[in-house]
Amino acid sequence: MSVNKKNAWDKSVPVEKSAYLQDEGIDYFNIDKFSLPQGKLTMIDLFCGAGGFSIGCSWSGFYPVLGVDYLEPAMKTWVYNHPNSIGCLGDIKKLDANHVKQLLESKGVEKINLITGGVPCQGFSRANRKHIDHDERNYLFLEYMRFVETFLPDYIILENVSGLRSTAGGKFEQDIKTHMETLGYSVQVKLLNAADYGVPQIRQRLIFVGVRNNSGLTSPYKFPDCIFNTRESYRTVYDAISDLPELSNGEEKNTYTKSPITEFQKMMRGEGVLPVEAPEQLHNHVAPNHPQETIEKIGNTLPGNPMYPKFKQRIRLDLNQPSPTQLAGGIRPQFQFGHPTQPRGLSIRERARIQSFPDTYVFKGGIVQERVQTGNAVPPLLIHEVTKSIAADILRRDKENENVQSVV
Known part of the structure; x- marks a missing residue:
C-alpha cells in the first residue's frame, strides 16, 4: 500500500520546534548578582533573544532589569552580556507577571519605565515558506500585553517584521494597536528601514510605540527622522566588516590586524560616539568549515548574485552595497551570505556587525544557534535612534516633577 508523504513545506504540517526551546519550567539567572546602577532608567525586555533591544536601549540610558526568552542559547547570550541583570528562561505564557513584579520589587526596582518586545515573527514573516495567518506564534503579543497591564510603564515598544502589516488583512496590526x-x-x-538609521543592512521593521496617557510625557510620540536618506548614502558591507581579519576555511582569529577604517567600525570597536567599551579581544570571528564544493561555489559567484539558483536570498554580498535582510534561516540554518572577497560564509562577528552589535557583545551557543540569534535580532543602532527621545522625555518629566515637589 502506498503512503502519500506530505511535503515538509505543506502548511498543514505542524511547524517543527527547536530542540533548544524550554517549554517546561521557568529558570532564573543572575538573581544574586543583580544590581541597579544609580540614575538609570529601567526596562524589561520581553522575547529578548540575544539582546538587540537591551543593548540599543542601554545606549539611550536604559538599564535592562529583566530579559525573558524561551530559546536557551539566546538566553545564554543575553545573560553573559548582562551579568548584573535577571534573565528568565521559559515559556512566557507560563510566567506570572505579578510574581516577576514582586521579584523586581524585592531587588529595589520600584518603577519600570519601558517594556520592549520583539514578539516572534516567524508566523508573519514573508521569508517563512510556511507563513500562515493562524500560526499560534502570531498571538504571543497578548502575553506582552499582560506584562504591560501589570507594570504600566511610561513607554511601551513592540516590533515585528513588515509582514505583520499585511497578515490577515491588517488584523494583527490593528489588534496590537487597540490592545x-x-x-x-x-x-x-511606523515601518522603519534600519538602513535609514545607519545600520549597514536593508531591514524593515514595523515599530509600535505607546506613551502612557496622563503621565506628563510628550504625546504623541514622534519617530526620528532618517539619518541616511538615499540608498547611495547607506552604510555598506565595506563600512561594516572591512577591518576584520581574513579567514581561511574553518579558521578562527581573536586579534585584530587592522585599525578601524570607517565611522561605523569605530563605533563597533568603542572608538566612536556610542557608549561602547573597546574590546580586549576579537570574539566570534570563526569561518564556517565548508566542503570544497561550497568554497568553489562561493568563489565562482559574482558579488551581489545568488550562489544557488533555487535560493535567491543566499547571495554573495557586494562590498559596496548594504547587506540584504539577514535571516535566522530556520532552526538549523546554513550560512546565508557569502563573503564579498573571500570564498566562505560569514563569521558570527561579521553577521553581528551587519546587525550593529558592538564587538564587545559575545554570542553563545555554537555557530548554528548564533546564526539564529543574529538573524532574529532587532538592530541595536535602530533601537537607539528610536529610544533616544524617549529617555530624554522621561528624564524631562521626572525633573519637572522634582521641581514641583521642591517648591511645595
Whole structure:
C-alpha cells in the first residue's frame, strides 16, 4: 500500500520546534548578582533573544532589569552580556507577571519605565515558506500585553517584521494597536528601514510605540527622522566588516590586524560616539568549515548574485552595497551570505556587525544557534535612534516633577 508523504513545506504540517526551546519550567539567572546602577532608567525586555533591544536601549540610558526568552542559547547570550541583570528562561505564557513584579520589587526596582518586545515573527514573516495567518506564534503579543497591564510603564515598544502589516488583512496590526490603547497608551506605528538609521543592512521593521496617557510625557510620540536618506548614502558591507581579519576555511582569529577604517567600525570597536567599551579581544570571528564544493561555489559567484539558483536570498554580498535582510534561516540554518572577497560564509562577528552589535557583545551557543540569534535580532543602532527621545522625555518629566515637589 502506498503512503502519500506530505511535503515538509505543506502548511498543514505542524511547524517543527527547536530542540533548544524550554517549554517546561521557568529558570532564573543572575538573581544574586543583580544590581541597579544609580540614575538609570529601567526596562524589561520581553522575547529578548540575544539582546538587540537591551543593548540599543542601554545606549539611550536604559538599564535592562529583566530579559525573558524561551530559546536557551539566546538566553545564554543575553545573560553573559548582562551579568548584573535577571534573565528568565521559559515559556512566557507560563510566567506570572505579578510574581516577576514582586521579584523586581524585592531587588529595589520600584518603577519600570519601558517594556520592549520583539514578539516572534516567524508566523508573519514573508521569508517563512510556511507563513500562515493562524500560526499560534502570531498571538504571543497578548502575553506582552499582560506584562504591560501589570507594570504600566511610561513607554511601551513592540516590533515585528513588515509582514505583520499585511497578515490577515491588517488584523494583527490593528489588534496590537487597540490592545495598547485599551491599556491607556497613545500609540504610533511606523515601518522603519534600519538602513535609514545607519545600520549597514536593508531591514524593515514595523515599530509600535505607546506613551502612557496622563503621565506628563510628550504625546504623541514622534519617530526620528532618517539619518541616511538615499540608498547611495547607506552604510555598506565595506563600512561594516572591512577591518576584520581574513579567514581561511574553518579558521578562527581573536586579534585584530587592522585599525578601524570607517565611522561605523569605530563605533563597533568603542572608538566612536556610542557608549561602547573597546574590546580586549576579537570574539566570534570563526569561518564556517565548508566542503570544497561550497568554497568553489562561493568563489565562482559574482558579488551581489545568488550562489544557488533555487535560493535567491543566499547571495554573495557586494562590498559596496548594504547587506540584504539577514535571516535566522530556520532552526538549523546554513550560512546565508557569502563573503564579498573571500570564498566562505560569514563569521558570527561579521553577521553581528551587519546587525550593529558592538564587538564587545559575545554570542553563545555554537555557530548554528548564533546564526539564529543574529538573524532574529532587532538592530541595536535602530533601537537607539528610536529610544533616544524617549529617555530624554522621561528624564524631562521626572525633573519637572522634582521641581514641583521642591517648591511645595
